[in-house]
Amino acid sequence: MEDETMVHGKIRGASWLAVGGLALGVLGTTPAEAILIDGFDAPQTQVANSAFPTEGGVTLDAGILGGESDWIAQYTSGPGSIVLTVDAGGNGLLEAQADAGTLGGVAAFWDGVDGTPFGAVGLGLGVDLTAGGADALAVTVVSNATEVLLGFNLFGTLGGISQGVIVVPGGIVSPTVLTLAFASLTAGADLTDIGGIEMDVNPGTLVSAGPNIAIDLVETVAVPEPAALLLLLPGTAAALRRRSA
């Protein structure tokens, strides 16, 4: 996985550096820094099947937003298992899959240290998701066999839920960053004070023989807007001319 991580870093680093450098030159501000929600670097395994239809656990790790992630594998029907693994063999990935003919789902929660994935979502984060100028959630998918929906529920500390979905296309074989703009979320929660984050794999959709998805990290990012930068360029050029005159 070391090679993949390097490739991933190179791709992401290169693209953001290029645009960030342009923004730096034009706007004179430092590029926004993202919040890492989870890099999936602490091990977790949950297997749900007909004998154990709802399995869950928590992972405590200082590298996880809020210090803890909560996990549930939910089996619905079929001959096999719903398998959730995080950091298997130290690979730094979240992987979810259903055995052939088996239906179910997988969910992750980041809601502070509450010691359980069950019951109400904890509201222990108290995080400003817009910090650093972030305007989107981003998921880096390293591989995905068939189309998967990643449903996000953002729970406001003071109430309300904002929701959105990232469509992960099938056929992904190299690190791919997919974003969910805050502006596209349903209204409900104050994004500057989020108590809990939920990510569901294929929410409301039962999946058979899949999904076989591997995710490297979930974070917030400031998505560059090339169109806005282009609009700024003429004005900047004019300002520079005035300054030198």
Ligand SMILES: [Ca+2]
């Ligand atoms: Ca928790």
Ligand SMILES: [Ca+2]
């Ligand atoms: Ca990772």
